[in-house]
Amino acid sequence: MYETHGTVVGTVITDPVKRETTTGEEVMSFRMASNVRRRDRESGEWIDGGTLYLTVSCWRRLVQGVGASLMKGDPIIAHGELRTNEYKTRDGEPRSDLEMRASSVGPDLARCTAKLDRSGKLRSAVSDDAGSAAGEPDEHGETAGEDAGDLESALAG
Structure with a gap:
């Protein structure tokens, strides 16, 4: 199903939500954003680049760890299988969303501390x-x- 693996460094932008599938399996999902900033050498000012938004889904044992550890605003590193989900809005507009089925999620220790x-x-x-x-x-x-x-x-x- 998923073939491309990647690691994304960013920030949790929604509180993680746990739900149960029709087969009784638990899944924890949240949205994260990763943005680029670079320093302009001439002006010395920081310039914001684009922002990558993606939905992260966590399964099995990762559900417990993410649920007990993360919340909106936390700096994280997520690794997993990436795919694009294409769909149509209620108005019939085509859209796509980047999704990650995470195999690892943790705090970004360059931007926070963790116990x-x-x-x-x-x-x-x-x-x-x-x-x-x-x-x-x-x-x-x-x-x-x-x-x-x-x-x-x-x-x-």
Whole structure:
């Protein structure tokens, strides 16, 4: 269905909205904008370029993370599969909209700070105790090798 992958840096311009499909699957959607600014060398003034608007949809485990973390106005980086949705308005006017089925969404740390929640299973995989050697059980009785596999699975999503 989607074939072109891309990463967009921008700002959330609508509050994320969660809905359920007819099959019972949850999806979280929001709009984002990415605009370009450059400095004119002669005048020294900043010049605004065009703005790219797109709808971002998040599925599966990404729904929980986006819902708990993002809101309108937040600076983000989104990566996923891009496509153009062509449709007609109620008046019959042809329109198109850029959509992204996101595989990753996170804060743009160049424009904000973030505090990570390392609770749950991912917490044991990314242990604060950096002294655990491979093969030695951590406080949960798991070895670093087991944790690495769990982390890869958690991040793959």
